[in-house]
Amino acid sequence: MKKLFVPLMMLTLLLTLMMVTGCRNQSTRSTRDAVPVPAGGWDTPFETTVNITAVRDVTAGLLFDGDDTLDDNPWTRLFQDRLNIEVEYVWTMPAGAEYTDRLNMAIASGEIPDVLDVGFIQFRQLLEAGLLLDLTHYYHNYTSERIRSFADRSPGTLDTVTVDGRIMGIPNYYFGVIDQPRTMWLRNDWYQEWRAEGGPELLTVAQFEDFMRWTMDEKGAEYGIALENLLTWLFYTGPMFGVYLGNPGGGFGAGTHFWYPDATGRILPGEAHPEFITALTYWARWFEEGFISSDFAAIDSARGEEDIVAGRVGTQPWLQWNGWVNSPHLVSLWGDDAYQIPINFPTIPGVELMGQANFASGTITVVHRDFQNPAALMKMISLADEILFCLDSELTDEEFHDFTAGRREWAPVPFRITDPQTDILQYQHVVEALRTGDTSRLYTAGMQLKHNESRAWMDDRDPSGLGSYLQMGRIAGSAYSANWELIERGALIRNSLWGPPPVEFNDIINPSDIILTGVTQIIIGVRPVSDWPSILAEWYAAGGQAMEDAVNLHFGQ
Secondary structure, X not given: OHHHHHHHHXXXXXXXXXXXXXXXXXXXXXXXXXXXXXXXXXXXXXOOOEEEEXXXXXXXXXXXXOOOOOOXXXXXXXXXXXXXXEEEEEEEEEOOHHHHHHHHHHHHHOOOOOEEEXXXXXXXXXXXXXXXXXXXXXXXXXXXXHHHXXXXXXXOOHHHHEEOOEEOOEEOOOOOHHHOOOEEEXXXXXXXXXXXXXXXXXXXHHHHHHHHHHHHHHOOXXXXXXXXOOOHHHHHOHHXXXXXXXXXXXXXXXOEOOEXXXXXXXXXXXXXXXXXXXXXXXXXXHXXXXXXXXXXXHOOHHHHHHHHHHOOOOEEEEOOOHHHOOHHHHHHHHOOOXXXXXXXXXXXXXXXXXXXXXXXXXXXEEEEOOOOOXXXXXXXXXXXXXHHHOOOOOOOHHHHHXXXXXXXXXXXXXXXOOOOOHHHHHHHHHHHHHHHOOXXXXXXXXXXXXXXXXXXXXXXXXXXXXXXXXXXHOOOOOHHHHHHHHHHOOOEEEOOOOOOOOXXXXXXXXXXXXXXXXXXXXXXOOOOHHHHHHHHHHHHHHHXXXXXXXXXHHHXX
C-alpha cells in the first residue's frame, strides 16, 4: 500500500496542476470576438480578456526599465490587470517619414489595426475609404467624465472629428493655450542695468525702441532686435501693432497664416488686415535706424541665435520655451545674470495686447470599422488619463516611476489623450510648490521635473534648470506668468481656422514667397510701404483668394 500511495499522491498533484494551469490559460486567453461590456463604470474590467491591436512610431525618448518592452511594460500590464485588455502592437517603426509612408501604405490597402493615431490628412483618407467606426455611442457611454469634459475645455476641437453628428475619432487635444502667446525676450543683465539707470519698464513700443537704442549705444550691441531671414521672428511682433500673423516662412508651421475676421465679419489672413500696414511702417523704420540688422536677409535662425549669445543683439521675439535655447550659453559666457527674460510685448498707442491661440491638436485616435470591442478603447484612454493627468489618482512611488518617470508617459500611445489644461495646471502647481515649499501636490512627472529644474537654477545656479525656471519657475516674471496674465483678462484671439486646413488647400500651392519677398523689399527700402496693397493683390491672384474663400466657407459665420 505504501508503494501505491506515492504514485496516487503524485497523480492527484498532477491532475490538480493541470486543472490550475488549464484554468489560468482559460482566464488569460484573449479574444478578438465581441465581448459584452460589463455593467458598471468605465473602470469595470471585462470578464473575458479583450485583444486590441495597434501600431505606433517610437523615438529615442521612449524609455523602459530592465527587460520591459513596448509589448510588455507597466502600461500594458496595467491595461491587463485593471481592465482585462491585452495590447498587441502589430508593428512599430522609428518616428519620421518612413513610419508615415508605412502608415499610408496600410491605409491604402485597408490593412490597419484596431486602433491607431493619425494626422488630419490620413483621417480624411480613412473617412473617404469607409474604414472608420462611428464612436459616438461608445464615447458618450464608456469614457470617463474627465475625458468627455475635454470638449468643453477646448471648445470646437471635438467638432473637427465629428462628421454629420457622428464622432469618427478622438482628438488628442494639446497641452493648453498657455503655451501659445509669444513674448519679447530681453537680456536680463542689460535690462536690469537699464532699469537701475532710471529706464522705464517696457510697456510701449517707443520705450522698447529707446531700450534697443541704449543697448547699441551703451552695451555695444550691433543691432537692436534679433530676426532671421524667413521673417518668422519678425512676424511674432505683430501684436505690438494690433495685427496677428502666422508663419509664411520655413520651419514648423511653414506656409501657415493666422486667420481672423475684419470689421465686416469676413475672415482674412493677418497680412490683409489694415494694421499690417502699420507694422510694415515700423519695421521699415527699424531697418533705417539700425534696429534690424543690415544683413538680416542673410541671417538664418542659427546665426540669429549666435548673435544673441555673442552679445551682438539684446532683444528677441520668441516662444515660451526660449529658456532652453540661448540662456544656458549666455550664462556660461557672460555670467549668471546674462540669461534672457520674457515680457509681454510692448504696444503702440491704441492697441490692447492680445495673445494668439492656434489650433494645435495634431493627431486623432481612430478605430477600424471592423473592431468588435470599441468600448475597450474608451476604457483604456480613461485609465491612461487617470494615471497621467488626474489629481485624485493615488500612485505609490513605484507606480509613479513606472507610469510617468522620464518619457514613459508617452508609452500608452495610441491610448493616451492629453488633458488640454495640462500646462496651466502644471504652471499653477509648480508655482505653488515654489512659493510654499510643499511638493505634495506635484502629481505628474512634468510638474516634478519643472519644479526640480527650477530649484536647480534657483539654489545652485545650474544652467540646465534655466528652461523650466524661465518658462514657469521665475514666479513674477516667467513666460507662463506673462501668458497667464493674458488668459486671466480674456485677452486671447483664436485663429478662425480652428481645425485642419480646408480640403481645398490640397489643390493650392501657397504663394507665401510673394509675401516674404514683398515684406523684405519694403523693410530694406527697395519698395515703399504704399506698395503693399499691390503685393497683397499678387498673393490673392496666385492662390490666396482661393485659400481665403475656403476658410470662409468652412469656418465663417
